[in-house]
Amino acid sequence: MDVWANYRKIIHLDMDAFYASVEQRDDPSLLGKPVVVGGSLNSRGVVSTASYEARKYGIRSAMPIAEAARRCPSAIFLPVNSRKYQEVSRQIQAVFLTYTPMVEPLSLDEAFLDVTGSTSLFGSAQTIALTIKQRIRQELNLTASVGLACNKFLAKLASDLKKPDGFVVVQPHRIQEFLDPLPVERLWGVGEKTAERLHIHKVKTIRDLRRLDLKFLTELFGALGTQLFQLAQGIDDRPVESDRAVKSIGRETTFATDILDYEVLETTLLKLALDVGRRTRKESLKGKTVTLKVRYADFRTLTRSHTLARATDLDDVIYREACSLLRELAIKQPLRLIGVTLSNLTDQEQHQLSLFEEPELEREKLTKVFDLVKEKYGEKSITRARLL
Incomplete structure (x- = not known):
């Protein structure tokens, strides 16, 4: 059988x-x-x-x-x-x-x-x-x-x-035999803090957790308690999603030395925005939400986001929003890292310009020409004057 x-x-x-x-x-x-x-x-x-x-x-x-x-x-x-x-x-x-x-x-x-x-x-x-x-x-x-x-x-x-x-x-008939001896940290959702709370209740292995009452777990961890109870029994109904959509496109860079100079920071944002825009166009996508990420020397990390009225794949729009978010943060200490992400993505075909948006349409056409040139002759074949 x-x-x-x-x-x-x-x-x-x-x-x-x-x-x-x-x-x-x-x-x-x-x-x-x-x-x-x-x-x-x-x-x-x-x-x-x-x-x-x-x-x-x-x-x-x-x-x-x-x-x-x-x-x-x-x-x-x-x-x-x-x-x-x-x-x-x-x-x-x-x-x-x-x-x-x-x-x-x-x-x-x-x-x-x-x-x-x-x-x-x-x-x-x-x-x-x-x-x-x-x-x-x-x-x-x-x-x-x-x-x-x-x-x-x-x-x-x-x-x-x-x-x-x-x-x-x-083997399907040996799931519990496989799971029971493993440390509870092997379960999805059990990080350092969750593990500490479980250890207080003498829960060290998946077998220990499986023997707990579901009501007790939900009182202890809320919705996570239900998830842990199911995983401890090997239950997971999620399908394999072959057409999983890209959720965001981003780029970040770590500086050789900490930077506070806004001129350097904005030039770096331009480089990142150009890359994000090009990758977005290559995927035939547009995005509505621009997110700026910064990290200080002590590894403290901050993010700020802004959602546009209309989805875009234009480098200039992504760059402008990223710079605006940088000014909003009012950086007072040097940065170790900076990054830009475009999310809330949709297919380009789902977005149609109105009769009054011809300038943006022209910019899109010009940007795609630049992409073709770079694809054929290399990244340095055409660039922004600010990046020279």
């Missing part, structure tokens, strides 16, 4: 130390060495990805580069090569789509796949998952960790358990 017969078959695939692994693959001299992707040794950025050799020193994502260098002075620091990683990600996605159209990317290096309808063509779900994992190794010379289960929560949890190069299957 097939124990999977009445269950969905969900794969979660997570590339191992993706950015660092791509760099090690492309430069064999880096193999076996601690590699940190995120910036040069003298930069003020944060770690994007660290190789497993670097992780032995306690280096992790989002750690300041300076702290990573302190922990491992021999580490090799490399800048983020977004174009390279995006291209490799596209190659990985092409492998996924060979087996199912039901693919939900979570990032460049992570995705859910629903292969429930694929087994009649490609064999069992376990065969499909192993084949995808093997193809990524053979065709791209990279490793991935894979989890297979009957829902997204369990598949994600399974893929995390035996990294790197892991493969974990959670």
Whole structure:
């Protein structure tokens, strides 16, 4: 009897130390060495990805580069090569789509796949998952960790358990056996503070939490209590969303030294707005909400947003709103980081200009011409005088 017969078959695939692994693959001299992707040794950025050799020193994502260098002075620091990683990600996605159209990317290096309808063509779900994992190794010379289960929560949890190069299957009839011994921190929604409150009540494992009364959990955590109660029993009904829409497009930069000079800050905003606008147009989208993000030297972070009357993809509009938000913040201390995001996105086709908006229509046409020039002749072929 097939124990999977009445269950969905969900794969979660997570590339191992993706950015660092791509760099090690492309430069064999880096193999076996601690590699940190995120910036040069003298930069003020944060770690994007660290190789497993670097992780032995306690280096992790989002750690300041300076702290990573302190922990491992021999580490090799490399800048983020977004174009390279995006291209490799596209190659990985092409492998996924060979087996199912039901693919939900979570990032460049992570995705859910629903292969429930694929087994009649490609064999069992376990065969499909192993084949995808093997193809990524053979065709791209990279490793991935894979989890297979009957829902997204369990598949994600399974893929995390035996990294790197892991493969974990959670059989539908053995869910509780799989979950019970795991620490309660493995549940989605259990951060440091929630874990502390659970530990006070002698809840250390998922088994401990599962034995609590639902009413007690909801009194303790509200809606989160209900979620934890369900996850502790392996319940997660969310579907794999293959057409998940882009929710926002943003860019940010970390300065080499803290900056208070408004002239420099606004010039930086122009660079970011140009990039956000171009990426928005490339996705055939427009957005209504512009958000400014700033971070001070002490890592205190502030955001301010403004929603426009009409969606836009124009660099000048995004830049103008970002500058307005910067002035609204009235920065008095130097900034470590600044960023711009466009959200509340819609398809370009959903927005129609009126008869009285011809100047904006002309600006849109001109902007698209600039995009074509840059696409053909490179980023520096045409630029703003302020950026020279």
